[in-house]
Amino acid sequence: MSARQNVLAVVPPHIGGRTSGAGLARLFPAETDVTVVEATDEDPAALRAARVIVTALAPVTAEHLAAAPDVALVQCASHGYDYVDASAARARGVTVCTIGSSGAEARNVAEQTFALLLALAKRLVPAHNALVEADWALPRLQRSLTELSGKTLGIVGLGQIGREVARRAAAFDMTVVYAGRRRAAPETEERLGGALHVPLEELLRTADYITLHAPLTDETRHLLDAERLALLKPTAFVVNTARGA
Known part of the structure; x- marks a missing residue:
């Protein structure tokens, strides 16, 4: 890289510590001709010299x-x-890259998924809010608490993240069913506590908890529409740690 090939970090405030200019700068040796700058919507001028946007x-x-x-x-x-x-980038001949899916990322998302599942089963948010508001409602909340053990977890998308979630579900003695484009190998299903491949509609009708781990494509965008949501049990929960759409 020449000195004019600046790396630009576009950092939103809420995750500024994740990919900051200072953090990126430490990745390069001191003698490297790379300048790392930060830009915001309020300061687009920092983009003018950039060859790479992070x-x-x-x-x-x-x-x-x-x-x-x-x-x-x-x-x-x-x-x-x-x-x-991506359309604007393509029109400009700009390449767009991602970091791909890593084991560490999959474990992180799987842990976040189970944090949310446990919060739902144990009513952690209502219990916390009741305590903060000096309305100790434990007896009332206890009547609605449940266990993950013995429940059916439906996993939509058994990729790297979905498999990590299934492994944790097996440790909680949950029954795991999953829907995806392809069935996993029998030995993989066995390692995941006997996970069972089912059609999406059957998963939605039978699961007590549903977690979404499918990639965002034209086929999966708005996957849970009104018609499919109507298939859920009235007591079912949906956790989405995939893309919002």
């Missing part, structure tokens, strides 16, 4: 790309890139 879930719009005439690459510090205007 973003962690912060939108990179057509306006951002237009402000960076020399940009050649948008690097996303995530598995997806739906927050980047």
Whole structure:
């Protein structure tokens, strides 16, 4: 890289510590001709010299790309890139890359998924709010508490993250069913506590808890529409740690 090939970190405030300019700068040897700068919507001028834009879930719009005439690459510090205007990048000949899916990322999302499952089963948020509001409602809340053990967990998308979730579900003595484009190998299903491949509609009708781990594609966008949500048990919970759409 020459000195004019600056790396630009576009960092939203709520995850500023995740991909900051200072953090990126430490990745390069001191003698390297790379300058790391930070840019925000309020300071788009920092984009003008950029050859590379690094973003962690912060939108990179057509306006951002237009402000960076020399940009050649948008690097996303995530598995997806739906927050980047890929059409504008393609029109400009700008490459968009992701970090792919790593074991560490899969474990992190699986733990977050189970944190949410436990919070739902144990009514942690209502219990916390009642305590903060000096309305100790434990007897009332206890009547609605449940256990994950013995419940059916429906996993939509048995990729790397889905498999990590299934492993944890087996440790909680949950019955695991999953839906996806392909059935996993029998030995994989056995390692995941006897996970059973079923059609999506059957999963929705039978699962007590449903977790979404499918990639965002044209086929999965708005996967749980009104018709499919109507298939759920009235007591079922849905946890989405995949893309919002």
